[in-house]
Ligand SMILES: Nc1ncnc2c1ncn2[C@@H]1O[C@H](COP(=O)(O)OP(=O)(O)O)[C@@H](O)[C@H]1O
């Protein structure tokens with residue numbers, strides 16, 4: 001397993017040390033709260049959980065999975081396709097996985113490494129053995145099989161999981177874990193991925209990467225010396241004592257008839273496809289990609305949005321509804337009225353925004369704070385006790401809320417996310433991203449004027465999490481939400497506080513909130529729906545970005561807004 005510089009998105013602000021941190025990244029998503037600039041070799045955790053598609057730079061793939069769109073009520077949704085990739089150490093498993101991911105071109109993919117499940121060593125004696133290549137990491141007993149099965153099973157069910165992170169330098173698990181979400185496709189790669197029956201049962205396709213032993217040894221020598229801090233003699237010793245025999249006994253018999261006959265009592269042939277020459281075998285990769293695409297088509301992959309909720313389903317604990325006073329009800333009545341002219345619609349919706357923001361700010365952490373009044377007396381009050389506060393709008397309707405947020409919060413830093421539905425796949429896609437600098441330590445007010453199925457909001461939450469914002473530091477604020485959207489978001493992200501002025505019960509088949517208030521953006525901006533798609537993008541890119549800076553089709557920019 002190696003670091004591929006090319007496929008990482010690197011935001012431009014990084015200093016040399018931060019850059020160092022990024023290129024130490026390995027496969028998968030971002031380690032939680034890993035802030036170590038020291039170059040480390042970890043089992044998992046690309047610093048940016050994104051892969052750029054080399055053949056089409058406008059496509060972006062999220063390798064830490066996608067939010068569990070399905071099962072907002074524990075119900076259906078197509079099961080993800082699980083692909084197992086097995087092969088000897090340094091055979092090119094990771095390279096094959098990445099080439100396949102780029103070829104299949106779906107936005108949400110989980111890339112999980114078996115290395116993450118090494119038990120690791122704790123005793124001083126074992127550490128000394130590991131140093132000289134005398135500890136056996138190539139035996140099934142070196143892995144935590146129960147954790148592997150549990151995590152893969154959960155991902156297959158669309159749930160999010162905490163994946164351990166393994167440090168090859170210290171031969172131990174890191175304190176941090178990495179949050180990974182279920183996805184359309186889950187790729188699980190490692191030296192013994194076909195070893196356990198319970199794991200094999202979860203796999204829909206089993207690929208074996210077959211690379212000559214001398215090439216594997218040469219690659220391993222280079223990798224272990226340059227990335228895992230080993231000495232040449234120790235690498236050779238470990239290879240001869242453990243890696244080679246384990247390959248012949250546990251790995252090769254899962255696909256190779258010769259070794260299978262030698263160890264027939266242990267293994268049967270499991271691989272569906274054998275890829276000779278690994279990642280450079282374009283023909284094999286193309287065939288695999290075609291097969292996977294056909295499978296996905298058969299499974300009818302779509303973001304299935306919930307347009308209803310089960311009967312008697314109570315409100316989730318994370319939902320906070322603005323107190324329904326006559327004042328807020330009166331404003332709602334005006335903005336829901338189709339006869340309300342645009343200037344009044346803007347005026348009253350902005351009033352409602354201020355009310356809902358004031359209410360939302362009450363959910364931020366506060367601490368006791370005493371001040372002296374001009375009369376020389378003390379007043380025991382409270383003040384905001386968080387690190388910082390920022391607002392992020394989901395374009396375009398969320399942008400209408402920025403002015404109201406700035407009226408109630410002084411000097412707030414703002415960011416924007418543009419998410420649009422792909423008209424063919426109906427999947428939400430990320431087009432534009434501009435987040436305030438240092439957002440990871442902030443409480444973040446995520447805003448959208450109306451939320452129907454919750455798909456765009458969930459993607460936006462996911463983007464914030466990918467930028468290290470803590471789930472419990474996110475306040476999702478809107479004027480109107482549909483109940484199915486509330487439940488879907490609360491199920492996927494239970495720690496996000498959902499704050500809204502109103503909840504309507506129904507979403508129509510074409511994803512309109514009923515009774516609703518119409519298309520908020522169109523009514524606010526005075527546009528009509530047919531102009532909306534192109535209008536938003538042009539508006540967004542012409543005012544906020546420099547097209548030359550657009551990376552990989554998504555503009556990702558960190559800035560501080562004064
Ligand atoms: N087809 C190839 N040609 C040249 N080098 C390769 C090829 N495939 C992989 N490598 C290199 O070999 C090393 C191991 O590859 P990797 O995909 O990480 O293997 P694994 O995941 O099986 O350990 C890496 O340094 C990688 O860049």
Ligand SMILES: O=c1ccn([C@@H]2O[C@H](COP(=O)(O)O)[C@@H](O)[C@H]2O)c(=O)[nH]1
Nearest residue numbers: 001089090115118137138168171191243
């Ligand atoms: O602490 C450790 C854990 C594992 N290894 C070696 O790693 C390879 C598996 O990783 P690949 O990326 O698939 O090559 C395995 O052969 C172990 O020998 C280690 O050296 N130290």
